[in-house]
Amino acid sequence: MNEENKNPRLMAVEILTKVAKNGAYSNLALNQVLKKNQLSRVDANLLTIIVYGVLQNLLLLEFWLEPFVKGKKMDDWVNQLLLMSLYQLKFLDKVPDHAVLNEAIKIAKNKGHDGTRKFVTGVLHAILRKGVLETAIIEDETERLSISYSVPVWIVEELKKQVGYDKTVSILVSLNKAPKQALRVNESKISVEEVASELISQGFKVENSQVAAGSLIVEKGGHVSLTSLFAEGKVMLQDESASLVVEAMGLNGDERVLDACAAPGGKTMQIADYLRTGTVTALDIHKHKIKLIKENALKCGFEEKIKQLQLDARKMGAYFEPKSFNQILVDAPCSGIGLMRRKPEVRYEKSLQDSLNLHKVQVGILDKVADYVEVNGYLTYSTCTILDTENTRVITEFLEMHHEFEQIEVKTKLKLPNISKSLTIYPDDYESDGFFITRLKRVR
Structure with a gap:
């Protein structure tokens, strides 16, 4: 050029x-x-x-x-x-x-x-x-908020119903801030302290995440994706909220884990990082995404711990016996409304009907994978959206169908507060991505 x-x-x-x-x-x-x-x-x-x-x-x-x-x-x-x-x-x-x-x-x-x-x-x-x-000339309150903060009316309406006017405004204000450059350290290769030291020596400003252990926030100095640390798989670009999902799984290191909706593989790599003698099976329905997971596994040094399989999680019966896994993660397909700061275009591409349609898909995935969790094993459900339609309502519907599961409290290493056992992070809470995490234990 x-x-x-x-x-x-x-x-x-x-x-x-x-x-x-x-x-x-x-x-x-x-x-x-x-x-x-x-x-x-x-x-x-x-x-x-x-x-x-x-x-x-x-x-x-x-x-x-x-x-x-x-x-x-x-x-x-x-x-x-x-x-x-x-x-x-x-x-x-x-x-x-x-x-x-x-x-x-x-x-x-x-x-x-x-x-x-x-x-x-x-x-x-x-x-x-x-x-x-001036937007003050817009008489309707919801429309005025929509134009002022560039968030479609339907999202503003849903947020007002969920969290009230003041919290909605706080969320909308936060979306106009620049997204943080967050990274998760591959601690199987290098320590958090070593990464911070190396980045600082290259002119980056670095601080520890207040949200996720093992994550760093990088300011100034350019893009981490252009460094050798990234090229060698020692760090992965992953938002703090996303890093919490695997952290909340409480892995011991010897489990058989299924990542049911794995691509592009960020959470699969994090699971592998936490495992010592265990293995993680990564599913995705798209061939090119399975290839991406395989490439990431090779770069991060996890090719022995990760098995990739092109498969719709709802069709697991063709490959796996019931109760095959100690832990299953369903990081479900979702509207992505929690990513409005990092992927601002997502807000203009989705509708309320999209969210309702996704709700059915999400319940369907949980319903199908539930049989493959062993007794006293765990099913973790997460989304990168902040809409109740795809979060709490999905879990409520699932538990009504599956009395063999009970919801347990989500715990994180930095002890972030949760409500009703689930953890919902809104974009204004920590200026990270919006996320939802729930853990379910199979009791019989």
Whole structure:
């Protein structure tokens, strides 16, 4: 790629267009671009800030932009260029307005034609001249919260029902903060202290997680995915909340464990890290994801502990005898609403009906795997969503069907507080991903 195309703003436009048009995941698309291009730390940080900033504030940016474009049909990339420029004008105080305009006009000229350049120039000058609308003009409270914090109305409504107005606002406010760069140390290869020391020597700012033992929060210094620690499988990029799931399983090290919905394998690797003489069987329905788990196992040094199998967990009877496992983890397919900070586009892609449909899938998976937990064994259920539909209601329905199981208290090493035995982490609690964890013991 030539130097002109290494412009971080141009890269941002292209990533945002892929997310909007092709449904790409922002974090994966961003990481791919960062790995492919040797950007300076300043440019890499600017690119990251713009991509996440636009997606986190998308409904608000569209609300501001609409009076200036009045529904005009335009190419996807032009729309993303305007949204990106508007984001910089309103949120990035250290970037001068003239620099934003100059870069936008340059991109419009290079990617489009003279008409595109004139249109982009006219819109941005009009925004600077007239200013944008205040969300206070929106009379309906829920709609105003939705636009102000760029979270669809249905999610705002569900959260208000679950946790009340004040907690909902607190959650919404927290979503606009930049996601932390969290990593989990592969303690089979290296200690937490050694990783912290090595990263600090490379110019990173590092602190211990207040949520998950064995996790570190990394600030400044760039992206850990570009370090040798990551390449050698000594660390994995994994949010603190996600790391809690396996931690809460309370593994002794000699168990036969099933990870029923394993891809991409982060929790499988963590289970293997905790095992000494035990084994973990990782299931996923997609061949390419099983390959990814295998690659991660090789990188992390766990190929002897991990067995991969392409299989729908609901069809386990063809391969396993009942009561085959000491512990089963169902990290269930879910709406991902707890990831709104890290994957901000997820909020725009899901509906309440999606959540209701997933509820049925989740209950179905738990129902099918239950037979394969031994007596006095454990079934752990987790999701990266914060919607009761996919969390507490799933567990209630499962327990009504399976009286041989009882719910037990979720315990973590750092003793995070839980409610009604389950652990629900909201995005504002620790500025980590939203997550839900429940443990069930088979008593007969």
